[in-house]
Amino acid sequence: MVSEGSTTGDERRRGDDYVVTPEELERFRRDGYVHLHGVMSESEMKVIDDAYEAFLRRQIHVEGRDFNDMTTGEFGTDPTSYAIVNVMLPRKYLPSLQGNLFERRAASIARQLCGDGMVIDFDQLLAKQPFRDDAVFAWHQDQAYWIDTPDRRTATCWLAVDDSTLANGCMQFLPGTQHEPVRAHRPLHGDRDASHTLVTDLRPGEKTTPVEIKRGDITVHCEGVLHGSGGNTSASRRRAYIVAFRSSDTVQEERRLGFTHSHNDAQDVKEAVDGLHA
Numbered sequence: 708m709v710s711e712g713s714t715t716g717d718e719r720r721r722g723d724d725y726v727v728t729p730e731e732l733e734r735f736r737r738d739g740y741v742h743l744h745g746v747m748s749e750s751e752m753k754v755i756d757d758a759y760e761a762f763l764r765r766q767i768h769v770e771g772r773d774f775n776d777m778t779t780g781e782f783g784t785d786p787t788s789y790a791i792v793n794v795m796l797p798r799k800y801l802p803s804l805q806g807n808l809f810e811r812r813a814a815s816i817a818r819q820l821c822g823d824g825m826v827i828d829f830d831q832l833l834a835k836q837p838f839r840d841d842a843v844f845a846w847h848q849d850q851a852y853w854i855d856t857p858d859r860r861t862a863t864c865w866l867a868v869d870d871s872t873l874a875n876g877c878m879q880f881l882p883g884t885q886h887e888p889v890r891a892h893r894p895l896h897g898d899r900d901a902s903h904t905l906v907t908d909l910r911p912g913e914k915t916t917p918v919e920i921k922r923g924d925i926t927v928h929c930e931g932v933l934h935g936s937g938g939n940t941s942a943s944r945r946r947a948y949i950v951a952f953r954s955s956d957t958v959q960e961e962r963r964l965g966f967t968h969s970h971n972d973a974q975d976v977k978e979a980v981d982g983l984h985a
């Protein structure tokens with residue numbers, strides 16, 4: 708029996724599995740996100756550290772816009788000036804990542820939170836650089852980025868590679884917003900071609916909840932909960948490794964329509980498909 712108070716993760720990790728408590732499942736359903744402690748131990752993080760650094764040093768080839776600055780959309784330039792280094796689809800560019808322990812534990816968590824039939828839709832690295840108060844991830848709901856499909860189950864597993872704090876720009880959520888219709892979003896700069904990033908507004912009086920988590924902890928969120936994060940005012944980086952699960956039917960439908968989560972996809976795929984559904 709796993710105690711609800713356990714925050715170390717030691718009694719939760721069981722090989723490829725991580726045991727989610729009924730209280731955590733309830734929180735995920737109620738708030739649209741949940742914090743899970745110690746999904747990866749310190750020794751298990753080593754492989755991830757190595758792969759992460761190889762990407763940041765550009766030792767692994769990543770095509771075009773899949774290596775960009777999430778705040779400006781800039782790509783193909785010197786990344787040392789980027790506020791948030793964003794690597795899309797690392798498992799595509801470094802196939803040895805496929806099937807790694809974090810992916811396997813995250814699959815176990817996605818199954819417990821969302822049920823059977825969940826598969827990896829995409830993965831991503833997001834590294835906020837030190838002393839970059841412009842490393843802000845705009846408020847959004849993931850659903851606004853994605854094609855509408857009948858099965859909306861989503862478990863986006865966001866692993867802290869560094870301790871994630873308010874000072875370095877931890878994730879913040881507006882709990883329960885997944886129960887509302889998706890809000891209107893607009894491109895952060897110009898149009899979707901100029902920047903992939905979408906933004907929505909908080910309503911008067913709305914206050915987000917910052918979720919500070921330790922290295923090896925994760926948050927899991929669904930596609931409807933409003934979230935984002937502030938800049939990095941600290942001297943350290945804020946690195947995250949994200950693996951997002953959705954139902955296999957949804958992923959198949961996305962791929963059929965040419966939607967792969969690569970930033971090199973035609974930027975109007977979602978608009979074209981939404982137009983068909985309108």
Ligand SMILES: O=C(O)CCC(=O)C(=O)O
Pocket residue numbers: 833844849863865876877878934935936947949
């Ligand atoms: O890492 C962040 O600050 C934001 C990430 C995010 O929006 C997501 O994983 O859906």
